[in-house]
Amino acid sequence: MNGFQKLAQTLSGINQNQSQNGAKPPQKDFRIELATVIKPSPDLKILIDGMTEPIGKEFLTVVEHLTRHKRIVSITHQEKAERDLGDMKKEDFLDTDDLAAPFTSYKHNYVELQSEDVLKKDDKVLVLSVESAYYIIDRVVRP
16 A cells, blocks of 8 residues: 555544444545645645635635745755756855865854745645645646
8 A cells, every 4th residue: 555545544534443332433525635725824725626616714724834934944955966856966066265275165054944945826836625624725727
């Protein structure tokens, strides 16, 4: 069973054999859908593909990485280190004087990083709908 199937089972209540009173809990109605952001925060609204009425912020929950938020990170720089970016490889290069040794390297620990890339108008998003609640779980793009 893959991770998506496990998530589906958990959300639908299949893994719960009994509730506290011994009765089998009802399965939850859920769907994974595509939607478009039609209005960004603070008055976030989305339109699920195939629907005609937008869904407002009172019914939406957004995963943290799609919001403005802070994280504590460590930053490491090793000049001339090759970085695998998935679709290409690039060298970490920040030498401001020349290409000769000694090459610079440094590490900053416990630096506060604020993510600013929030949802924007016309972003396509993946939405998990569970009964009357909607969870924006990621931004999606076509390659």
